[in-house]
Amino acid sequence: MHMADALLSPAVGATMWAATGGLIAYSSRKVKEELDERKIPLMGVVGAFVFAAQMINFTIPGTGSSGHLGGGMMLAILLGPYAAFLTIASVLTVQALFFADGGLLALGANIFNLGLFPCFFAYPLIYKKISGKGPSKGRIVTGAVAAAVVGLQLGALGVVLETLVSGITELRFIPFLVLMQPIHLAIGVVEGLVTAAVVVFVWRARPEILEMARSNRPIGNLSIRKVLVGLVAAAALTGGALSWLASSHPDGLEWSLFRASGKEELQTSDQGIHASLGQVQEKTALLPDYGFKKPNASIEEQEERWPAVDSGTSVAGLVGGALTLALTVLIGLVLKKRRGLSK
């Protein structure tokens, strides 16, 4: 559920960046104050571990859909909110740059949605409260599932609100919400179960790791070996759970979109749209009031009226567009050629 630059307006992107930047600065100061430098390589390793786990998609049982481990809740439980927030932010930054997952402007929103909610809401307000002072297996599982569900629901709500405020999509609030929330409820439950399995194992092998995150005390002279045992357990469990679930199905979000929109690609002819839309709508049980767009029906529509275009200017626009593209390619080729000659 990465947001993408293409759906974001600059104002929304910048706002989310400002919020995220502030949080990163705050968390960095906290980590600096509370931790010794040994924790920094540890955060790096755990970040790389989450990254590897995120590359594996898993099937949500019974739906044929799939998602990947967010890892936010697990990091919060293992590292504490501040270090976890920085780790999530770093993982998302690497993804944005190397896999172009989301994009650079949307990165602020993505860190906000996937980092803030699990680390600073779901972890302290739900997981910590439920798992309590003397955690048991049942409490950890309940806490992790509840926290993961709430964290992901808030994150999905964030995606919906940010996308709608940006106004690039024509989707309206209720259909979009109905589209996003249930699928992320399912992902949240699975995410919570996987997280709980990892955390319970760590809690049994090395209870002080969880204790440290809970009290936000520095790791100090704790031997890296001990931490390692816990993390290996986490890796083995995550690996086991994920390999069981691993699949090459599309992402949960994409799946829900395909389901909701039906066989859109078959009906691209201009006259066919009107008729076939009714057909699509019938199949769209997920979207009860997925109405046809009427002029002036929604707020963003009123703001964004397309000016009446006569075909003269649109022909000029099309010719100009083709020309611009051709020129661009030409410039690129000439530069490439000159580079080749000068070598």
Add this chain to the structure above:
Amino acid sequence: MKIGSSLFDLGRLDRISNQETAIHGLDPRVKVLVTLVFIVAVVSFGKHEVSGLMPFFIYPAVLIALADIPLGYLFRKILIVSPFALMIGLFNPFLDREIIINLGPVAISGGWVSYISIMLRFALTVGAALILIACTGFNAICHALERMGAPRVFVVQLLFVYRYLFVLTEEASRMVRARALRSFPGKGTGMRVFGYLVGHLLLRTLDRAQRIHLAMLSRGFDGEIRILRPMRFGIRDLAFLFGWSGLIVAMRLYDVTGLLGNLVTGGAG
């Protein structure tokens, strides 16, 4: 398989970012800034804008040519990434069916226009981000971020994640290959073996990470990772920054495509 191919990808991007070209030699800060200006300019267009986005392809085209970035590789990367925008955008043609362009017998609805616009934005913004990393390198970008005010702790965290990512994925791809060579259909690829593999992988990675960290400490690591390309803000950097920013702002403010189109079609519009 998946680990192997994404490692190949990361490694290739990293190698491209280590090339020696005029663009690679620029100060990473100017490249980060120009990329941001570019992305903001692209996404600031109204949702039905198509022709206005066309001139913006000049930036990727010039950089791809000057920085010697393989075009096919870049296309492949753009095609496979995050289809979120394209999927969400696919609703537009159904929800906005008002006809806004008539080309002879063919009527095009606002939804299709805005969908094409989303696809163009997607290609441009994703392309710009990939080009930034391909012509700068991750370490240099982190360095630039720190110079521009990002917290030291976060920057060091980014550098460590990146470093260990290679350690982890290289190790993993060797393991996957070893398993593939030793396992016959249906055996040895189950959850148990996978669990052991990942467990051992992390064990080794953490061990190695600690050795690396100790080695770094004994060689005088003080929290700062230095990069080979010194950061000098020269006249070329200044020219790059203001040249591109100026051009991008101009392309945002003036309808270059319309002007060109009118020129050719005899200014009828």
